[in-house]
Amino acid sequence: MKEYFRFLWRCFRLSLVGDWRYMTWMTVLTVISLLGLNAYAKQFVLGLATTGMTDQVSWGMYIANFTFLVGMAAAAVMLVIPVYVYRNRELHDLVIFGELLAVASICMCLAFIVVDMGRPDRMLHLFERFHFPVSILTWDVIVLNGYLLLNLHICGYLIYCKYRKRTPSRSFYIPFVFLAIVWAISIHTVTAFLYVGLGGRPFWNSAIIAPRFLASAFAAGPAFLILALGVIDRFTRYEVPARAMDTLRRIVTVSLIINLFMLGSEVFTELYADSAHSVSLKYLLFGLHGYDALVPWIWTAIVLESLALLCFLTPLGHQRTAMMIACTAIVFGIWVEKGMGLIIPAFVPSPLGEVVEYVPTLNEALVCFGIWAFGLLLFTIFVRITIPVLSGRLTFDREYDPNEDLEPAAAASETLSGQAARG
Amino acid sequence: MRLLISATFFLLAGWFLMYSGAGALPQFERQHVDPASIAPVPRRAILRDPAKVTIGGIEQRCSACHAIFPSTQDAPAARLQHTEIVLEHGLNDRCDNCHDKGDHDGFVLYGGRVVGFDDVQLLCAKCHGPTFRDWERGVHGKTLGSWVVGSDAQRRLLCTECHDPHHPAFTPYVPLPGPHTLRQHATERHADEHDHEAYNPLRHWRTEAEDAPEEGAH
Amino acid sequence: MSQTQSNASRMDGPGYSRRSFLRNGVAMAGGMAAFVAALRPLAELGEGALPSMDEFLQKHYKEMNEQEMQAALARIEAKVKERWDVDAEVRDVRPRDGVEFVYALNLSRCIGCRKCVHACVAENNQSRAPEIQYIRVLEMPTGTLDIEQGDHDYDHPTVPDAGHYYMPIQCHQCADPPCTKVCPVEATWTEDDGITVVDYDWCIGCRYCEAACPYFARRFNFAEPEIAAEELNTQMSYLSNRPRSKGVMEKCTFCLHRTREGRQPACLEVCPVGARQFGNVRDPESSVSQILETKRVFVLKEDVGTLPRFFYYFDERYPRSGETAVEEG
Incomplete structure (x- = not known):
């Protein structure tokens, strides 16, 4: 037990040291997080009128980001399947990165929910009167927190075992891993059902929403993971096997094809019949009664996703730089498609046909950036700890020098500057 | 490096302390509505039995004058008195359709029976049968006080408490202010499209005159 | 715990100079200061903004007994008095039987x-x-x-x-x-x-x-x-x-x-x-x-x-x- 606390202390200290790039990145993220915290403090004092939400559009950026991030968390399982189901040992270590991304994403999701609540001080009411199983929101509370605990356990156990140079006991994590595969699908399905179950919003009340959620999640999540692994590959001594990037790329490609197909399917369904039910989709794609704030966003997203898909379908997609650009385009495109393309149009027009457009305020945007920065901060810290442990350099029985994990050139410059500073 | 980081944090802390109070929300527009316009009172104040009017400073019953002065047989056209009354009651264009020629304190029903102001609904029922039957059941008109049928607190308004008997059609009202919700006009409309009637089945059969102000680009 | 390990985590170990300690400490202090300062707007929370202990512990409407409901109503009347200086009457009006x-x-x-x-x-x-x-x-x-x-x-x-x-x-x-x-x-x-x-x-x-x-x-x-x-x-x-x-x-x-x-x-x-x-x-x-x-x-x-x-x-x-x-x- 004492050893475990020592491990945690060492992790804490480790997260505070690194080369100048690491420190700059962490400082920038911290500053943005604090700006977000400050903006939230203002919102806490003044109420949700500091956001751009209204009675007509009562869910905005916060829920949009929440939806996207639940997808990202679910996508961590995409690495678990090839490793554990298809016994691909090479990618074993990467499962942990995926699950750490899931943990960071779920933390961000929970943060977005808290900032969206009108009375967060009444959160305990969830425990006192829990409207399960009728309210899908209660299902969401259970599955999200369960998923968080599941992943914390799996990663925590595997990393700590590596740190202690023990072989992990299979019964302590294999069943949980398989549970996590199913659970990951469930978190995003339940989140989709939050929207699908509302008969009063025809834009959401469609069976395709849940599969579309999963398809877009399995495109955006691995794409983000490719970006993260690319950064790890470039800036640390950890070498990401090309096979891993390849597997992820293939997953992204297939998921993107399915996602774009479903999008096309929805567009055809709504627009061919031209009934009054398609008014929300018309608002999104073409504008409604002269209101067209979302139109440039959704078309940019569609174009970006299509171009990224083309890139991946050609040999160009094997090149590292092109792949990074394409993945950025995918993450951004799906963020727009899920957030602005899915949450906001359901509120325009209102159930009584009123069009009130939603524009996030600066305060709201700061809170969103703050939570994203905090999530990235968490993920960076997790990676910062995991790489030395996985590479065997940070274990319970030896001292650890951070310079060991940097690229040789960077390490040299660090020791020089470090010596100069200390000298 | 560490110094730079410390400096950044302290500067940020200073900035927060100096400039970041909670601030204030934008001023929300307040609409003012005259409380008199939403008072739950009957539209019209009516005479009750025994009905009296004030003429020359003295309260008198209608029969006080009408017992002395004969009324014209050709009312309302050849009136000398009560000329301020404009009679616009559809087919009902004679005063003596309602006012009894013999007893000017009351109203005449079919068969010559005379009733007072307190039973004016029977007068209206002469011609407005279906509406009267609806009124009897509480379906037409207004009930103040209580929804409990037969309770003492119920106050069924008589016909004339809403309808001016000489001019029963309601005159137009000035509408009270519409909604001014948060950020209702957060963005601008970029085109003045009015395709409200896009799915209106009647749009093909309206006259051009009606259509003209509303027809959009559809 | 081996000797080298304890050295690494001891503050007076070989890898740790006083300057380093100060710099670390100052950076941490800066971080803490910025964190606390970010919460500055909370200083402007009005008096009634955070729930009192009674309000926090108040039960759901359906679970309150007569006494708790009366206490809740009294709380609401007190709040109205405090905020608007007006005497209000707050009741708990129950449904009538046989009425829909x-x-x-x-x-x-x-x-x-x-x-x-x-x-x-x-x-x-x-x-x-x-x-x-x-x-x-x-x-x-x-x-x-x-x-x-x-x-x-x-x-x-x-x-x-x-x-x-x-x-x-x-x-x-x-x-x-x-x-x-x-x-x-x-x-x-x-x-x-x-x-x-x-x-x-x-x-x-x-x-x-x-x-x-x-x-x-x-x-x-x-x-x-x-x-x-x-x-x-x-x-x-x-x-x-x-x-x-x-x-x-x-x-x-x-x-x-x-x-x-x-x-x-x-x-x-x-x-x-x-x-x-x-x-x-x-x-x-x-x-x-x-x-x-x-x-x-x-x-x-x-x-x-x-x-x-x-x-x-x-x-x-x-x-x-x-x-x-x-x-x-």
Whole structure:
């Protein structure tokens, strides 16, 4: 037990040291997080009128980001399947990165929910009167927190075992891993059902929403993971096997094809019949009664996703730089498609046909950036700890020098500057 | 490096302390509505039995004058008195359709029976049968006080408490202010499209005159 | 623990100079300072913004016993006194036995004057800034029942306007409400007399019910509601018109503080043309029962399956009279 606390202390200290790039990145993220915290403090004092939400559009950026991030968390399982189901040992270590991304994403999701609540001080009411199983929101509370605990356990156990140079006991994590595969699908399905179950919003009340959620999640999540692994590959001594990037790329490609197909399917369904039910989709794609704030966003997203898909379908997609650009385009495109393309149009027009457009305020945007920065901060810290442990350099029985994990050139410059500073 | 980081944090802390109070929300527009316009009172104040009017400073019953002065047989056209009354009651264009020629304190029903102001609904029922039957059941008109049928607190308004008997059609009202919700006009409309009637089945059969102000680009 | 290990974590170990310690310490202090300073706006929280211990421990409406309810009512009266310096009477008005409310609205009569909207605002202590109105009157073009074609912002010199009819929409107190299904904490539910109510002290402000409602009936307090003391209606009840705080939902409650005591709702009493009828549908003699029997009633969005208690009907025999020379009202 004492050893475990020592491990945690060492992790804490480790997260505070690194080369100048690491420190700059962490400082920038911290500053943005604090700006977000400050903006939230203002919102806490003044109420949700500091956001751009209204009675007509009562869910905005916060829920949009929440939806996207639940997808990202679910996508961590995409690495678990090839490793554990298809016994691909090479990618074993990467499962942990995926699950750490899931943990960071779920933390961000929970943060977005808290900032969206009108009375967060009444959160305990969830425990006192829990409207399960009728309210899908209660299902969401259970599955999200369960998923968080599941992943914390799996990663925590595997990393700590590596740190202690023990072989992990299979019964302590294999069943949980398989549970996590199913659970990951469930978190995003339940989140989709939050929207699908509302008969009063025809834009959401469609069976395709849940599969579309999963398809877009399995495109955006691995794409983000490719970006993260690319950064790890470039800036640390950890070498990401090309096979891993390849597997992820293939997953992204297939998921993107399915996602774009479903999008096309929805567009055809709504627009061919031209009934009054398609008014929300018309608002999104073409504008409604002269209101067209979302139109440039959704078309940019569609174009970006299509171009990224083309890139991946050609040999160009094997090149590292092109792949990074394409993945950025995918993450951004799906963020727009899920957030602005899915949450906001359901509120325009209102159930009584009123069009009130939603524009996030600066305060709201700061809170969103703050939570994203905090999530990235968490993920960076997790990676910062995991790489030395996985590479065997940070274990319970030896001292650890951070310079060991940097690229040789960077390490040299660090020791020089470090010596100069200390000298 | 560490110094730079410390400096950044302290500067940020200073900035927060100096400039970041909670601030204030934008001023929300307040609409003012005259409380008199939403008072739950009957539209019209009516005479009750025994009905009296004030003429020359003295309260008198209608029969006080009408017992002395004969009324014209050709009312309302050849009136000398009560000329301020404009009679616009559809087919009902004679005063003596309602006012009894013999007893000017009351109203005449079919068969010559005379009733007072307190039973004016029977007068209206002469011609407005279906509406009267609806009124009897509480379906037409207004009930103040209580929804409990037969309770003492119920106050069924008589016909004339809403309808001016000489001019029963309601005159137009000035509408009270519409909604001014948060950020209702957060963005601008970029085109003045009015395709409200896009799915209106009647749009093909309206006259051009009606259509003209509303027809959009559809 | 080996010697080298303990060296690494000891502050006076070989890798740790005093300058390094200071720099680390200062950076940490800077971080802490920035964190605390970021919370500066919280210093401006008003007195009533955070719940008192009693409020925090207050139970759900359905679980409070008589004593706890009286304590809660007393708390609310005290708060009203403190904020507006006005003596209010807050009661817990219970449903009557054998009563199920239904509302009927005659679309042939409504002229769109919006008196009902503002009478409701006055009766239910709704926020004036930002404005909250439970009732929304739609100006509909004749020939369609599609409420998406309604105009909410009509502003003619006089109403009714030719070629239009008017449809006021408020909470329909549905018999199968989607809003009560989705609330994660059961802060909203349907009472025995059919009214869907909100426990303002239990709501967590997630706005899922607002997303679920097909009729745009629910309102959220995005900011602290603002009412002037002279505008306050001091006859209040726990589940309906007592003042709400920011961050909670609210909606039309068929004026249950009035109707459960036999009185008419405020919107009905102010309607100048008698378009509204209200009563107990279990009483066959009531006007609403008669209307359901004899008039061709319909409900909005019937296909969504919410079973509203709000029925609309037309009973025109001839077109409404137009402009007249005599000005009234």
